[in-house]
Amino acid sequence: MNCSRCGAPMNVVKGQTYLHCEYCGGYDFPDPNRDGVVLLDEAAPYDCPVCKQTLVLASVNEVRIYSCANCKGNLINQEVLLLILRLTEPRNWVGDLPAEALDRSELSRKLSCPSCKKIMEAYPYGGAGNIIIEGCYKCKFIWLDYGELSRVIRSYLQIYDHPSGEQGAKKRSILF
Ligand SMILES: [Zn+2]
Ligand SMILES: [Zn+2]
Ligand SMILES: [Zn+2]
Known part of the structure; x- marks a missing residue:
């Protein structure tokens, strides 16, 4: 920059x-992008699993993650993602929620884990659906394409806003 x-x-x-x-x-x-992520100009020790260019350090809600300056995808540790969700206050949330249907083609996409290089598992995100996330169980990394982080956060906030009811109780235990 x-x-x-x-x-x-x-x-x-x-x-x-x-x-x-x-x-x-x-x-x-x-300015943060539509995932609420601010990309910093510092190289990360990993390459983007989609476009192979070096990821950069990035920040969302003051939490450090890795992002791709090209495709704007985000590489996030599982625990860090939970921390981001917990720190997100509805009133501080700036990202928007694009209404997109579940893209099943992502289930057959083969992306290598930027850390161990094994093929990451693709699975529908358990929270509110409509998102396929990819992750490496061993390295505890999750890959979110551009726009997916804001959808994960938005679906988490919906649960947070409506914690009562069977659906809410079930959704509150978010697992990745
Ligand atoms: Zn200057
Ligand atoms: Zn990329
Ligand atoms: Zn891995």
């Missing part, structure tokens, strides 16, 4: 989601 004022390459401020320009001293605050 380059400085919006002088065009120089910028550095991520440690532990923050904004960037600092050492040349002009300015700061840039990148």
Whole structure:
């Protein structure tokens, strides 16, 4: 990411989601994408399972994840995903929810785990359906294509908003 004022390459401020320009001293605050994710300009130790380019560090609700600057997919540790869901307050949620039907073709897609390189398992997300997520049980990584994180968060918030009833009680125990 380059400085919006002088065009120089910028550095991520440690532990923050904004960037600092050492040349002009300015700061840039990148906007979150529709998954609520802010991509940072720091390389991650993994490659994108879809387009193979190096993932970058990213932040959602101040929690660090890995994202692809090209396809905007997200690589998230299972426990980190649960943390993101717990930290998401409905009123702070900025992403939108695209109304999309379940894409069954994703069930037959073969993506390798960016860590152990084994083929990840594809399965429908247990919460509210309509999402196929891919994950590696061994490495505890989950791959979410662009737009899927916002749908997971949105379906979690629906449960959070309506915790009563049989459906709500069942849905509250979200498993991946
Ligand atoms: Zn600058
Ligand atoms: Zn990618
Ligand atoms: Zn793995």
